[in-house]
Amino acid sequence: MKRVRIGLSAVLAACALWPAARQAWAEVDVVAPPRQVVLRQIPKKPTVLINVTNYEMPSSPDILNLGKRATAALERCLSDNTDAALRVVCAQVLNDLGDRKALPTLRTALEDWEEPVRYEVARALETMPDAASYDVLAKVYRRKDESARVKHVVLQALGALGNQKAVRFLRGELRRVPKKDDADVRAGVFRALFRSRALMARTTLVGDTVYALKSAEPALVYAGVEAATELRERALSQALIPLMDHSDAEVRNKAVYALGHIGDPAATRALQAHLPKVRESRMLNNIAFALERLDRKAFYVAIDKLAQHKQAIIRLNAAFVVGDVRRPEGLPILTRTAQDASDLVRASSVAALGKLDTPSAVPVAEKYLNDPNWSIRQEAVYAISALTGGKQKDVIYDRLFAAKLPRSSARSIRHRAAVALGNLGEPRVRDYLLACFETGACNLGEVDEFLQQDKTAPVSGRLLLAWAQGRHELTDLLGAKKPQSAGSVAESSFGQGRALRSNAQIRKAADFLGYVGGSTSRQALAHELNSKSTFTRLHVLIAAARLGDGAAPAQILKELDTAAPA
Secondary structure: OOOOOOOHHHHHHHHHHHHHHHHHHHHOOOOOOHHHHHHHHOOOOOOOOOOOOOOOOOOHHHHHOOHHHHHHHHHHHHHHOOOHHHHHHHHHHHHHHOOHHHHHHHHHHOOOOOHHHHHHHHHHHHHOOOHHHHHHHHHHHHOOOOOHHHHHHHHHHHHHOOOHHHHHHHHHHHOOOOOOOOOOOHHHHHHHHHHOHHHOOHHHHHHHHHHHHOOOOHHHHHHHHHHHHHHOOHHHHHHHHHHHHOOOHHHHHHHHHHHHHHOOOHHHHHHHHHHHHOOOHHHHHHHHHHHHHHOHHHHHHHHHHHOOOOOHHHHHHHHHHHHHHOOHHHHHHHHHHOOOOOHHHHHHHHHHHOOOOOOOHHHHHHOOOOOOOHHHHHHHHHHHHHHOOOOOHHHHHHHHHOOOOOOOOHHHHHHHHHHHHHHOOOHHHHHHHHHHHHOOOOOHHHHHHHHHHOOOHHHHHHHHHHHHOOOHHHHHHHHHHOOOOHHHHHHHHHHHHHHHOOHHHHHHHHHHHHHHOOOOHHHHHHOOOOOOOHHHHHHHHHHHHHOOOOOHHHHHHHHHHHOOOO
16 A cells, blocks of 8 residues: 655644634534524524525424524514415414514414414414404404404404403494304304403393393303303393203203202202103203202202102112212112112112211111122222221222132222222232332322322332333322432433433433432533523423522523423
8 A cells, every 4th residue: 555645734734724624614504404504593583484495494393492582583484484384383383482572463464365374373362362452353353255263263362352342342243143144153252252251240241141041043052051150140040941941962951050050049940840851861960960059858859759760770870969969868769779670770879878978878888798799799898988988998908809709800890999999008909009000000190199108118119110111200209209219310311311312301300300319410400401492491490499509490480481381
């Protein structure tokens, strides 16, 4: 091989040129894709999105990560980019950012030629209500060539304004009966008006609700019934009572529910008269609960008749309702229905016994501990446990968890028993519940109460292992337990996340470090305080604040001032 000699002078010349070459190379972004180039320019160059194409447009999450520093560029995009699809994206991101500085631009953009753009702009104006938006919103709503979906959002935006001019406008539209071929949008108008109810006199609001309840438009009636449930004014009862015969099941049930909450004694007779006509369990339950609120004596007379109905499904629902009312007066009814010919009625009755507020129900439930039907036997066990305040844990353990069970239902019976025992703090089901959670057969909600109570080292160790394997839903639970070595595991996970450049892992590990970190944890967290990701910085700062960093709270507030709403 022929050797090439390079003189010292040539090396020195090359070294002299290196700083200039390096600077030139840094200015030429040859590796970054176009979207990254544009993304970096957004906070510095408001015009960067004017001529951008879909190929160059950064993703919405990346823009959101810039926070309100992106507002100016997004406004110019919405105003000046000729691509309608990109204007839609810019309007959506402005909406997500919630930066009110963009409101003038958004109001102007409500006149955009493209309907999808106007729709997203209207959504943004609803999210950021401002009295100055009234004129342009009202103008768009009055346009005959505007689409129904834009008008619907505009209505909601008007309702969100908290403005008397908008209230007057909406009240006028509510009483504008649509022409023959026009769509009836009064339900949307009423809902928008109800959003401004704080600005209306109570009598005016009740009058508008009565108008809605007496309408022939089902959607408007339903909106009125929803409002009546919240208002709870007796003046609405007479308009609600006829709705128990409405053709729409949702209206019927909501009207009964509203009557029960209004508490007008005048509705009792109407509810009693309607009870024999009922052909659906939901309506039956709603009338029963409404009656119980209005007249307890009348309720038990009516429910006792239903508990003796010829149809088993009616008897079953009657037993369910008696249990949910949770009063000792229901014991005689449930004692009888627990002897029903239908096993389903019997099971519902025995389960209802456990809800009654009386120890007298215990002997009744005990009669079914050896019932040949395992569904009824289970309900008897849980009823006794509930009636004794969970003191009789052995009855669940011996008769359901450790008992010889029918093969077809053994798994489900034992699982339910283990969860129930875990909630009662029974240590004998520890291994079962841990394995159940570790294998995914149980979710955290089923075992959370037991795992919080159990302070033993094996439980904490296995949960810490599960967290390290990716079960990050355990963060809060383990943060409260603070098991030994948790800080080391959290720091190791944080370091691994940094090495892999996984923002998701960095955030999860930072959250955990905030609970269990030690003296070195704040130093570890400091490495990500300059992360390009706003949300990563926030997670890290919150963890630092929990670990006693006095400067972190002020920095969190500064970050939140520019961050997009979560």
